Amino acid sequence: MRVYEYAKQHEITSKELITILSRMNLSVSNHMSVMDDEMITKVDQFFRDMKAKHSTKPGDQGKPQATGHQEKPKQAHRDNGSRQEQQHQRKQTHPQQRNQSHSRGNEHMNGKQPNANARKHTDRPFANTSNNQGKPMQQQGKQQGQSGQSGQSGQSKPPVVNQNIVMNYQPDAFELDDDKKQVRGEKIKKQKPGVRGPADGKEANRSGSFNKGGNNRNNMPKGKQDPRRRDRQQPTAPQTRPAVPEGPKKVSIDSPMTVAEVAKLFKKETADVIKKLLFLGMMATINQEIDTDAIELLGGEYNIEVEVRAPRDEEAEDMLVEEEDPSILVNRPPVVTIMGHVDHGKTTLLDAIRETKVTATEAGGITQHIGAYQVEINNRKITFLDTPGHAAFTTMRARGAQVTDITILVVAADDGVMPQTVEAINHAKAANVPIIVAVNKIDKPDANLDRIKQELTEHGLVAEEWGGETIFVPISALKKQGIEELLEMILLVSEMAELRANPDGRPRGTIIEAQLDKARGPAATVLVQNGTLKVGDIVVAGMTYGRVRAMVNDRGRRVKEAGPSAPVEIIGLSDVPHAGDQFVVYDDERKARALTEKRSNKLRAAEMGAQTRVTLDDLYKQIQEGQVKDLNVILKADVQGSVEALRGALEKIDIAGVRVRVIHQGVGAITESDIILATASNGIVLGFNVRPEPNAGKMAESEKVDVRLYRVIYTAIEELEAAMKGMLDPEYKEVIIGHAEIRQTFKVSKVGTIAGCYVTEGKLERNGDCRLIRNGIVIYEGKVETLKRFKDDAREVLTGFECGLTLERFNDLKEGDMIEMFAMEAVKAH
Numbered sequence: 078m079r080v081y082e083y084a085k086q087h088e089i090t091s092k093e094l095i096t097i098l099s100r101m102n103l104s105v106s107n108h109m110s111v112m113d114d115e116m117i118t119k120v121d122q123f124f125r126d127m128k129a130k131h132s133t134k135p136g137d138q139g140k141p142q143a144t145g146h147q148e149k150p151k152q153a154h155r156d157n158g159s160r161q162e163q164q165h166q167r168k169q170t171h172p173q174q175r176n177q178s179h180s181r182g183n184e185h186m187n188g189k190q191p192n193a194n195a196r197k198h199t200d201r202p203f204a205n206t207s208n209n210q211g212k213p214m215q216q217q218g219k220q221q222g223q224s225g226q227s228g229q230s231g232q233s234k235p236p237v238v239n240q241n242i243v244m245n246y247q248p249d250a251f252e253l254d255d256d257k258k259q260v261r262g263e264k265i266k267k268q269k270p271g272v273r274g275p276a277d278g279k280e281a282n283r284s285g286s287f288n289k290g291g292n293n294r295n296n297m298p299k300g301k302q303d304p305r306r307r308d309r310q311q312p313t314a315p316q317t318r319p320a321v322p323e324g325p326k327k328v329s330i331d332s333p334m335t336v337a338e339v340a341k342l343f344k345k346e347t348a349d350v351i352k353k354l355l356f357l358g359m360m361a362t363i364n365q366e367i368d369t370d371a372i373e374l375l376g377g378e379y380n381i382e383v384e385v386r387a388p389r390d391e392e393a394e395d396m397l398v399e400e401e402d403p404s405i406l407v408n409r410p411p412v413v414t415i416m417g418h419v420d421h422g423k424t425t426l427l428d429a430i431r432e433t434k435v436t437a438t439e440a441g442g443i444t445q446h447i448g449a450y451q452v453e454i455n456n457r458k459i460t461f462l463d464t465p466g467h468a469a470f471t472t473m474r475a476r477g478a479q480v481t482d483i484t485i486l487v488v489a490a491d492d493g494v495m496p497q498t499v500e501a502i503n504h505a506k507a508a509n510v511p512i513i514v515a516v517n518k519i520d521k522p523d524a525n526l527d528r529i530k531q532e533l534t535e536h537g538l539v540a541e542e543w544g545g546e547t548i549f550v551p552i553s554a555l556k557k558q559g560i561e562e563l564l565e566m567i568l569l570v571s572e573m574a575e576l577r578a579n580p581d582g583r584p585r586g587t588i589i590e591a592q593l594d595k596a597r598g599p600a601a602t603v604l605v606q607n608g609t610l611k612v613g614d615i616v617v618a619g620m621t622y623g624r625v626r627a628m629v630n631d632r633g634r635r636v637k638e639a640g641p642s643a644p645v646e647i648i649g650l651s652d653v654p655h656a657g658d659q660f661v662v663y664d665d666e667r668k669a670r671a672l673t674e675k676r677s678n679k680l681r682a683a684e685m686g687a688q689t690r691v692t693l694d695d696l697y698k699q700i701q702e703g704q705v706k707d708l709n710v711i712l713k714a715d716v717q718g719s720v721e722a723l724r725g726a727l728e729k730i731d732i733a734g735v736r737v738r739v740i741h742q743g744v745g746a747i748t749e750s751d752i753i754l755a756t757a758s759n760g761i762v763l764g765f766n767v768r769p770e771p772n773a774g775k776m777a778e779s780e781k782v783d784v785r786l787y788r789v790i791y792t793a794i795e796e797l798e799a800a801m802k803g804m805l806d807p808e809y810k811e812v813i814i815g816h817a818e819i820r821q822t823f824k825v826s827k828v829g830t831i832a833g834c835y836v837t838e839g840k841l842e843r844n845g846d847c848r849l850i851r852n853g854i855v856i857y858e859g860k861v862e863t864l865k866r867f868k869d870d871a872r873e874v875l876t877g878f879e880c881g882l883t884l885e886r887f888n889d890l891k892e893g894d895m896i897e898m899f900a901m902e903a904v905k906a907h
């Protein structure tokens with residue numbers, strides 16, 4: 078049994094259980110750790126001992142201060158007995174039945190027991206541990222005794238603060254005040270919808286009896302709740318109209334909450350909360366989620382102390398790759414991606430593998446292009462992602478999915494190492510994925526295997542036969558030579574990597590491809606990474622969910638289930654997920670829907686909120702907060718010399734233990750691929766005398782990747798150092814005003830070269846700052862000297878118009894060059 082399962086069964090948090098375990102010298106690493114029988118027996122015993130101790134000697138725990146409750150210790154005692162029985166039953170029942178019996182138990186006990194809250198407290202034998210973490214158990218016992226709550230057998234949390242809230246806001250506030258109870262309360266309600274109404278009603282009645290029979294909120298009109306409560310709060314103050322109840326002094330939260338929830342917790346009018354948020358500079362709607370920082374700030378406004386507890390992130394728990402018991406793991410096929418330079422033969426190789434290994438074995442089998450396929454060699458399977466190019470690979474990584482186990486780097490033997498080869502190597506290295514080099518086109522007369530080996534040595538890939546660790550396989554994808562050897566090498570590398578999964582675990586994996594099929598609705602190719610996905614399973618993927626209606630494998634066959642590393646196309650999701658989204662199977666459709674809703678809310682909030690990526694502007698803050706350890710940099714420059722010089726200088730920077738790590742470097746314009754790599758590695762892009770390609774610029778903007786462009790190496794170094802020291806001066810920011818294309822040039826003596834331009838974007842301005850860009854490289858930076866429309870001088874020329882211009886002291890203007898007009902704009906200092 079896993080720690081979290083046991084904890085759940087005993088209604089304590091995993092953290093509490095881990096603390097208990099470590100005190101008993103039964104160390105576990107986290108909530109996913111497996112508890113063996115011996116551990117379970119010991120902890121069971123511990124719990125029994127604790128219970129016995131508390132229930133048999135209530136008097137020792139401190140005399141109850143409250144009078145008129147002489148029955149209580151007895152009650153609690155009796156209650157404990159039934160708890161034990163329940164727990165015992167629970168252990169033997171299915172989780173769902175368990176919940177039912179839990180609810181039934183509540184109803185049943187309600188009849189017997191006047192003090193439902195005593196039940197509520199004792200329902201969770203070690204509730205107090207949450208507030209007393211790190212303190213010895215005995216001490217906790219003492220505290221309980223002192224708190225005067227021993228009427229509930231000393232096991233309840235001493236709700237000195239809670240009491241206010243309990244009284245003012247039964248039962249919800251009580252639950253809100255104690256995060257764990259809230260979670261549990263919700264859970265019980267969610268999992269057992271059928272009993273929700275009556276159970277709630279009873280809950281209210283019970284609360285009522287606790288509050289001497291009156292606080293039944295459910296039966297009262299809103300706004301006129303419980304005058305007695307007011308009396309109790311301010312017994313002497315005469316009141317003429319129902320006042321807004323006084324808010325709590327202190328609240329505990331563990332996660333972001335919607336404005337409405339916060340208002341409820343603080344006991345304020347929602348409109349007032351929204352107003353306060355506005356004063357704090359936050360525009361929020363009633364259902365918008367606000368983060369814990371904002372709630373704390375808000376608390377400050379209302380004089381409410383907000384305690385933020387370590388969040389219990391159920392979603393993260395769900396997405397967490399389970400730490401499986403090694404004995405139940407089985408080998409799984411490797412998942413392979415093919416990368417390499419344009420035209421080096423990636424597609425041909427993918428086809429060659431598929432044709433030799435798939436169609437040959439399947440009678441008349443036509444492979445289905447679902448974005449991935451499996452082949453079998455020596456009775457072992459290999460999964461290939463059928464999306465060549467590193468863009469697909471890094472797009473997935475950028476979404477947090479690591480699906481690739483091995484990368485095949487295709488290098489054409491007649492062409493050698495090219496820019497995209499290097500990019501591919503850097504992408505694979507950044508993802509820590511082993512590389513096998515397939516030297517392709519060896520059938521060509523000018524193929525030179527040794528030259529490739531030599532060239533790749535410079536990029537850290539040294540062939541085994543040269544004393545290195547990289548496997549090189551000479552192949553001809555076209556002639557289908559060397560394919561078997563390549564596949565065998567893949568198996569070899571995968572053996573070393575010990576790729577394992579639990580076919581019986583919770584099914585989870587990654588979306589490889591997805592599209593909207595007119596006839597079938599959203600169709601997604603998924604790679605199962607753990608567990609076995611079955612038709613009928615409820616799947617949550619990114620912001621979408623649904624029940625798997627049908628599954629088709631890579632051979633176009635309908636299948637009922639798919640195990641680890643199997644690619645299948647699934648039908649049944651409510652919407653089209655993104656490639657790279659991770660999926661996980663849920664038992665409960667409502668929970669799945671709730672999760673996707675929560676995610677989309679979160680996304681919306683994130684989109685509206687601050688960017689989370691590394692930027693030079695908040696680098697210092699992120700370093701201080703420990704979010705950035707290494708500053709990942711993608712470096713692009715006009716010439717190789719600058720790349721080297723800049724890299725050398727950058728890597729010498731070491732400020733406050735943070736180092737600059739150049740993860741990719743190259744010559745030429747900043748491309749989309751650079752931006753994707755920056756996204757995947759949370760890095761920034763430095764351009765030295767180069768500009769981003771138009772699409773790359775747009776992508777950087779939408780992905781919020783910080784792209785910094787420099788003309789002088791010294792400035793780049795200085796700015797980076799300043800950013801790392803938190804001394805970056807963010808007073809000015811460059812704003813692009815317009816772009817124009819040079820369509821023609823004329824040489825005029827005395828004047829120089831005049832460029833006939835067409836404004837493609839924004840506008841051009843006379844005397845404005847501009848730069849001349851040729852093939853993504855900045856050739857000139859200066860000012861527009863003259864700007865004319867036909868014969869007349871123009872102050873500015875707008876998009877879609879032609880114009881003639883000259884640049885200040887510069888004549889090397891060529892057709893096809895780009896003029897970029899910019900201005901430095903003052904921005905507010907931080």
Ligand SMILES: Nc1nc2c(ncn2[C@@H]2O[C@H](COP(=O)(O)OP(=O)(O)OP(=O)(O)O)[C@@H](O)[C@H]2O)c(=O)[nH]1
Binds near residue numbers: 419423518521
């Ligand atoms: N002679 C020879 N030609 C090959 C071989 N493999 C691929 N080619 C040829 O090289 C060209 C490019 O191959 P592709 O498979 O399209 O290359 P790619 O890497 O997928 O290219 P992109 O999809 O553009 O990135 C095609 O004309 C292939 O026929 C080979 O082993 N030998």
